[in-house]
Amino acid sequence: MNPEEPTPNPVPNLPVPGTAPASAGTQTVEAPGSAVPEDALRQEYQQLIDEVRKHRAAYYLEDAPLVSDAEFDLLYSRLELIEAQHPAIVANDSPTQEVGGEVSAAFSPVEHLSRMYSLEDVFSLEEVTAWGRKTEANAALRAAGHELKWLCEVKIDGLAVNLLYRHGKLVRAATRGDGATGEDVTHNVLTIKVIPTQLAGEDWPEEVEVRGEIFIPSADFTSYNEALIEAGKAPLANPRNAAAGSLRQKDPAETAKRPLKMFVHGFGVRQGLEAKTQSETYGLMESWGLPVSPYSRVVGTLDEVLSFIKDNGEHRHDLLHEIDGIVVKADSFEIQRNLGFTSRVPRWAVAYKYPPEEVNTVLRDIQVQVGRTGRVTPFGIMDPVLVAGSTVNRATLHNQDVVKAKGVMIGDTVILRKAGDVIPEIVGPVMALRAGNEENLHEFIMPTHCPSCGEPLAPAKEGDVDIRCNNARSCPIQLTERVAHLGGRGAFDIEALGYEAAQALTIGHGPDPEQNHGVITPAGPGTLRNESQVFDLAAGNPDATLRQALAEVKVWREIRSKGSGTGKFALVPYFYSKATAKKESGPTKTTLKLFDELEKAKTKDxxxxxxxxxxxxxxxxxxxxxxxxxxxxxxxxxxxxxxxxxxxxxxxxxxxxxxxxxxxxxxxxxxxxxxxxxxxxAGVRMQDEQDESILKHLAGMSIVVTGTLPTYSRDAAKEAIIIRGGKAAGSVSKNTSYLVAGEAAGSKLDKAVALGVPVLDEEGFDLLLASGPESVEGRPNPGA
The missing domain is CATH 1.10.150.20 (5' to 3' exonuclease, C-terminal subdomain)
Incomplete structure (x- = not known):
């Protein structure tokens, strides 16, 4: 949620999460001078203040948010909008007048030597540009003739802390709290190995406050959760809450068990520190033994700022840790001083927040799906919700043990996560919302028989966690999944053979969707009895009998009226056009394309x-x-x-x-x-043509390709390595022979440089493929 940095520009007509729509009686905010009743407006305003305070307390004090970051941002934006349009009602104790965060009574309060400010949040690239242009146009900067450079950093989704060093020795660690007062977590911070208790070197100030972010690396978080699930314990909801909860453990020994790390990103009090820019201080911090993030860059233009935001957004899941945005700062300390602060935020910095990847929604049901190898996987059916740029209403729950370990029940409000292109996943329930709702919750019970063919479900062998339908040959849904898979990009790459086409080929239509939502038992007829018949549909197949049978395949389609769905369904032909008075039924263009693509697939590797x-x-x-x-x-x-x-x-x-x-x-x-x-x-080629000119000069070498290469797809680069005898590895280690780094290479490049692994650009990669390792000896390292 990061309400520590909660100042988005006002956005009109935002809904208030958890309330009814305006048509149901909720008051909406109107322009100044509108006819909104004063009592109703004040009532809504006070309700928003109470809601924001409640969610801040849940987030900061209990590390158990009741709403997602996105929902909190909507609430906070609504509150700001009311205050902007009706300044006369702004309360002195409004959350918008505070830095954010709370101080728990469970820890000793600590006053920071200098205030820890929040950052202004923006949610679009247009807002970043507007903020940057406003900063560039500042009269004080123009008069002083300062050169404005931007320091861009990834915004770690962790917990802000303040480390106080005296004479180089760590004497205190505190959370941000309300900006002026935080919680003393010194004993717990001392268990984090990357934080030095004594600074290295001897150029540090006598007294210095170091600010940074405590986090759990993504890979460590995954491993830690897997261990919890294996032990039958509930997994941690997300890295941010896990880091915050770890730092607030009463017993430091418990904190020590968590894989906590830290990156530092600034100073509070820094007596006698001589540095002109913030980026310069990062070099000083690193020389003192403090952990500095590798993900920062100084740029000279706003276009470069936007490029940094875009690049990191595309590769955010390649980083060591979770991020929820990008922080942009004026790099010069003199410019920072000239721009100054508001009561809550610095005018010289802004935080751009990426679209949310975690939201809350209601879990309405848990059903199971059967995969192409018979594995039975539970999945949740939820109220549709927008997350990571797409609307999601289904998410995986992996297996029955994971459902049990996560503790989710049908009817729960759950945390839904969708990271980039990763399959949506239910993280766990929002436990604080269960109270009073117990009668509406139901435990999931794993079925004992296949929902498609009715055969008993069982592990494939003793000790397997997953259960399977072992009726592989005759189970209709397994056939559908296998046919869809063979058409996928990783197999024959047949564009016209997606899941819907595979379903139509194998099981035809199911029961009426108006009466049987989610039922996968087929009502047929389909066409294929098994996947051995697929290439009988190819354009070059002399027997057209199977292709002609496609004319009888029908599927359910929603009836549309004036461009909108009606909720009514009808059976219509899938592969053939509908006959009219003027035209006979025949294969559609997509169907003819399917025939041609199947013919071409016969020549694949x-x-x-x-x-x-x-x-x-x-x-x-x-x-x-x-x-x-x-x-x-x-x-x-x-x-x-x-x-x-x-x-x-x-x-x-x-x-x-x-x-x-x-x-x-x-x-x-x-x-x-x-x-x-x-x-x-049917003519499918079962043998590769051997190119004797390709030498096996990469035998025994491990090569990692990362980033974007102009003339190679990721698969093409891997193929080029493998056919020369090399191993196309996915991660960098001390055993990596070469790293091939394209644009936006990310953390793998950083690790390769740190380990001394040779780095090649695309030109070097071409030389390596053509002539072997000798051809790239002595080439400049693009990552150096």
């Missing part, structure tokens, strides 16, 4: 064929490794059937023991081999 077979655990990496080693499906089958097959397969880089077992198991099943035989008979 062997690794794509392997991915398309839906062998458990066998994805693009393992498939490329197998295709590179054996070159043909015949050779792979022979290797799997040979003595010592498991050991031989497991030794292949990118395969390993688990995938070796999965391969052997899959190829032992008769109907699986029938699929390969049918595809081969």
């Amino acid at each position: 062997l690794w794509r064929v392997l991915v398309a077979l839906s062998i458990r655990h066998v994805g693009p990496t393992a498939s490329r490794a197998l295709a590179n080693r054996y070159g043909s499906m015949v050779a792979i089958i022979e290797a799997i059937g040979a003595a010592g097959a498991r050991e031989a397969l497991a030794e292949i880089d990118g395969v390993g023991a688990i995938i070796a077992d999965a391969l052997i198991e899959w190829f032992q099943i008769d109907w699986h081999q029938e699929i390969i035989a049918a595809w081969s008979a």
Whole structure:
């Protein structure tokens, strides 16, 4: 939520979360001089003050927010709007007149030597530009002839702290609190290993306040939660609340168990410190042994500021920690002094906040879906909500153990997270909202039989957490999932074969959606009995019988009137056009495209064929490794059937023991081999053309590609590495041979430089691929 920095520009007509819409009786804010009754306006204003205070207390004192960041921002913006339009009613104790945050009675209060201010929040690039232009136009700056440069930093989603050092020794640590007074958390901070208790060097001031942010790195947070779930405990909701809760543990030994880190980003009191810019102080801090963020940049124009915001927004999940925005500051201390402060915020800094990736919504039901390998996964059905730029009403819950560990119940208000392109996930319930709602909550019970075919569900083998429908050959929904998968980008990459088309091909229409929402039991008819028939639809197939059968496939479509849905549904043809008095029914353009794309898919590389077979655990990496080693499906089958097959397969880089077992198991099943035989008979190429000119000069090397390369897609770069015998790794380590860094390379580049890993740009990558390691020796390091 970050109400520490809560000053967005007024936004009109914002709804107040948790209240009824205006049509139901809630008063709305109107322009000055409007006819809004004074009593009603004051009542709404006081209600907003109470709501903001309640949510601040929950956020700061209990580390258990009742609303999402986005909902809090709406509340706060509404409050600001009322005050801007009706200044006569502004209360002296309004939350807008305070820095933000509260001080818990559970910890000793600490007065900061200098005030810890909030930052003004903005929510659009237009607001960033307007703020920047206003700052550039400041008369005092023009008169003094100052050169204005911007310091851009990522805004860590953590907990702000103030470290007081005297004679280089850490004597006190405190939370921000209300800006003037914070909570003494010294004993807990002393357990965080990256924070020095004694500064290095000898150029530090006699007394200095160091400001920074306590956080939990994303990878550590994931590992910590996995350990909690494995132990049968409830996982932590998010890194920010986890960091705040960790720092407020009564027992420092408990704090020490949490993977806390810190980055410093400024000073309070700094007696005798001689530095002209804030960016210069970061070098000083680093020389004193303080942890400084690698994610900052000084730029000279607002266009560069906007580029920094855009780049980090696209790669925000590649960083070491969670961020919720970008902080932009005037870098010069003299300019900062000239611009000064308001009562709450500095005029020389602003915080741009990215669209929220966590929101709250109501969990209406928990159902299960069956995947292409039979795995049964619970998922939540929720009130639709906008998160990370898209409207979401479904989210994964992984398996029954995760549902239990997270403690979610049907009817809960839950925290929903969607990070970038990651599948939406229910983080957990908002526990504080359960009180008084217990009678509306229901526990989820995992089904015992497949919702698609009715067969019993069970683990594939003893000890498995996941349960599966083991009726792989005949389960309708598994067939749908496998057909959709073979058309996906990682397999044959058939644009016209998405999930809806796969569903129409396999199960046709389901029950009437007006009567059976969410039911996946098919009512047919579909066309394909199994995926071995897929290429019978290809344009080059001489037998058109199956293609003609598509004319009978129908699906439910919502009836629309004047461009809007009516809520009524009708069965309509999916693959063929509807016959009219003037025109006979025939394949649609999309259907003809499907036929053509299936024909083209027959010539795809062997690794794509392997991915398309839906062998458990066998994805693009393992498939490329197998295709590179054996070159043909015949050779792979022979290797799997040979003595010592498991050991031989497991030794292949990118395969390993688990995938070796999965391969052997899959190829032992008769109907699986029938699929390969049918595809081969239909003309699918089962052997790669060997290019003898490609040398294996990257054998034994681990190469990481990060950022955006102008002439290589990520998959193309990996393919180029693998066919030359190298390993296309996903993370940087001391064993990495080279890092190939494109635009916006991010944290992997930082780590490579720190470890001394050679870094190549695209030109260097081309040389490496063409001529081997000798060709790039002595090249300048782009990351240096």
